[in-house]
């Protein structure tokens with residue numbers, strides 16, 4: 259089966275924060291693609307680097323953060339492009355899109371963004387209708403009357419009752435769920451090819467969240483819009499995603515079709531995440547919240563970054579860097595970054611199990627010392 263060129267392809271993207279305490283490798287070489295019409299999930303615990311990853315795609319990283327490497331291609335254009343300079347260091351290439359073009363042509367136009375807190379994205383002193391119309395006016399060539407009609411149509415489309423009346427209301431007059439619908443309306447207003455959503459339903463109650471996810475599914479079907487959906491919640495992933503990237507400490511550790519992720523799980527971290535959510539095929543007593551704290555990206559553990567919390571960790575996991583992982587022969591591809599997979603030829607089976615304090619179920623009992631990088635060396639022999 260051949261695949262078309264993806265709408266978006268991300269290769270080895272790296273973003274770092276240069277802080278007083280040192281360099282935080284928040285996004286440390288991630289690669290993934292988004293096909294046309296696909297809803298792609300980016301999942302992981304707090305601090306995994308999900309928000310930094312999507313801000314990087316849109317080139318919205320602020321000081322002290324900096325994109326330091328990688329390649330991001332969207333519809334054949336280089337949103338991010340780094341090359342090796344004469345000194346051997348990475349530098350931006352001439353092919354990389356200018357900031358000006360990013361702002362004018364890409365952000366909010368070709369790629370729309372939805373954030374978690376609608377109040378941060380909506381201006382409290384203008385009516386919802388005014389803001390939506392302004393947005394449409396900036397991005398599309400319509401008359402004043404057409405613009406208003408279009409705004410009302412979009413409000414109706416995202417399920418806001420009495421859109422003509424609510425057009426004249428202010429953001430504070432909307433409930434949380436309705437405000438989130440307004441943000442989706444704003445995102446749709448410029449007919450983007452890709453919508454990037456950063457935990458937009460996290461603050462909502464489960465019923466309202468379900469309604470928003472249904473809406474996203476409907477819109478995806480109707481307009482064939484692609485989405486990147488950031489969440490820490492695998493039940494949200496199950497609800498809407500076609501494909502999923504699981505992120506841990508700045509790296510993607512597993513990347514799979516949604517069914518494979520749930521029913522052919524390969525990475526112990528994904529397994530742990532799955533154990534922490536309710537599933538129809540398990541009783542509540544079997545639920546196991548993930549314990550242990552994710553180490554900080556400023557001092558990532560050696561080898562596989564998950565090894566200090568992994569119930570299956572062996573010496574090789576601590577000593578060798580698993581790199582980009584292996585791809586299982588599957589269509590679509592299933593990428594796994596774990597030495598347990600037999601395609602890795604590093605002697606996992608013969609390696610000594612590590613003394614990870616895994617209590618009942620999944621309790622890594624991580625302490626600060628364990629989070630320090632070990633001097634024993636990595637794949638480069640350092």
Ligand SMILES: Nc1ncnc2c1ncn2[C@@H]1O[C@H](COP(=O)(O)OP(=O)(O)OP(=O)(O)O)[C@@H](O)[C@H]1O
Pocket residue numbers: 275277282284302303304305306307308309310311321322323490554555556
């Ligand atoms: N301005 C900043 N300065 C320094 N470090 C930062 C900054 N912003 C983010 N980081 C670090 O980058 C890493 C990734 O953060 P990020 O916000 O992307 O995580 P996340 O996966 O989105 O988490 P959450 O689910 O809590 O939103 C964290 O270690 C965080 O401390």
Ligand code: NI
Pocket residue numbers: 308309310456
């Ligand atoms: Ni975040």
